[in-house]
Ligand SMILES: *[C@@H]1O[C@H](CO)[C@@H](O)[C@H](O)[C@H]1NC(C)=O
Ligand SMILES: *[C@@H]1O[C@H](CO)[C@@H](O)[C@H](O)[C@H]1NC(C)=O
């Protein structure tokens with residue numbers, strides 16, 4: 001996978017304490033086997049290209065209502081509602097060992113389990129639950145990397161749990177560093193890797209006892225460097241340093257990371273951007289008593305993305321589109337795993353105080369950022385499989401046309 005640090009001409013310095021928050025996972029999948037996932041013109045949507053698969057360009061991800069290629073009905077899988085699903089959950093902390101301690105909510109006594117009994121229902125079609133055999137078969141001989149922070153890890157662990165009904169992976173990385181762990185699924189020769197890169201660009205902790213931050217990385221004071229020169233900062237209160245906005249930094253990390261991917265000569269994978277995952281603090285910030293004790297999802301008319309979060313989402317999507325356009329010229333594919341809306345509707349899915357023992361002194365005592373496993377972000381991997389299926393159908397379609 002891409003090592004952003006070595007590729008980038010700009011980098012950023014973080015001047016606040018480490019937390020384990022989130023935002024963005026970029027995960028990519030690269031392959032030595034171009035027959036399956038490469039060499040296609042399939043466009044899902046946000047494409048501005050005039051090409052092919054008519055009618056799909058204005059949906060976020062075109063899927064069909066069944067796996068049968070002859071069925072042609074399409075819908076936007078990211079637009080819909082959460083509906084009751086008594087069949088959940090599909091794994092537990094007893095059947096899956098991959099759940100991170102701080103997301104093992106049942107272990108720490110979360111009293112309600114209703115949050116496990118919902119599934120995402122796109123308007124106009126169904127989103128199937130991830131079929132582990134199907135997933136592993138599709139990815140046979142390939143590799144996938146999750147790049148990002150602890151929310152990226154959260155999703156990767158969800159994936160391992162969902163796949164565990166078929167097979168567990170074995171660790172193949174030699175380093176014990178969990179932030180860069182490599183797994184392999186023996187039967188399928190599928191490699192899964194984590195790349196810890198919370199800012200997606202080079203960053204350093206500059207002040208371990210710094211003042212507050214409120215959840216997401218980019219809400220903290222930041223100093224921005226480009227080509228090793230300080231170009232400005234966000235809320236650093238330093239004299240003589242240009243005050244730049246949080247949005248400036250956010251836009252530039254995406255631009256930089258995408259540029260690194262697009263300039264990587266041997267990279268031929270598909271790059272997915274998992275969009276912003278909203279946190280749900282209510283009644284305060286993470287460090288001023290904010291909590292998230294709701295026990296059921298919102299309906300889509302009950303809450304809307306607003307303010308700073310909407311801005312960040314917009315920036316992400318804009319930079320994604322730029323990168324996609326550039327990538328297309330050299331045959332790289334970009335896909336938007338557009339989970340923001342579905343995720344916004346799940347204030348009930350966070351660990352809150354059930355990510356640790358009551359007496360533990362942890363930084364994020366009320367965690368309204370990460371997600372319990374099992375939990376709502378299992379659906380992110382359901383989306384992922386659907387998108388992979390779409391890739392595959394595109395390739396089959398291309399092959400048929402060129403025959
Ligand atoms: C999407 O595209 C189809 C076919 O090109 C068109 O009929 C439809 O009106 C479009 N929908 C939106 C929301 O633009
Ligand atoms: C992401 O999905 C939401 C819900 O369907 C939709 O409103 C939004 O326009 C989508 N964003 C993009 C960039 O496709």
Ligand SMILES: *[C@@H]1O[C@H](CO)[C@@H](O)[C@H](O)[C@H]1NC(C)=O
Nearest residue numbers: 092093094104106107108109
């Ligand atoms: C799983 O959760 C249960 C409570 O539902 C708890 O008693 C048990 O210790 C947990 N097991 C593991 C391995 O985390």
Ligand SMILES: *[C@@H]1O[C@H](CO)[C@@H](O)[C@H](O)[C@H]1NC(C)=O
Nearest residue numbers: 031032033140141142143189
């Ligand atoms: C596993 O996949 C890699 C490509 O990711 C390939 O180079 C290797 O030969 C495969 N090994 C087996 C045993 O199929």
Ligand SMILES: *[C@@H]1O[C@H](CO)[C@@H](O)[C@H](O)[C@H]1NC(C)=O
Nearest residue numbers: 230236237238239240241242
């Ligand atoms: C700020 O810039 C002025 C003029 O260039 C300079 O005299 C002053 O020493 C600088 N202050 C700091 C704190 O660097």
Ligand SMILES: *[C@@H]1O[C@H](CO)[C@@H](O)[C@H](O)[C@H]1NC(C)=O
Nearest residue numbers: 282283291292293294295296
């Ligand atoms: C959440 O906490 C608030 C404030 O403590 C309380 O009023 C409310 O009833 C709680 N909601 C649930 C669902 O427990």
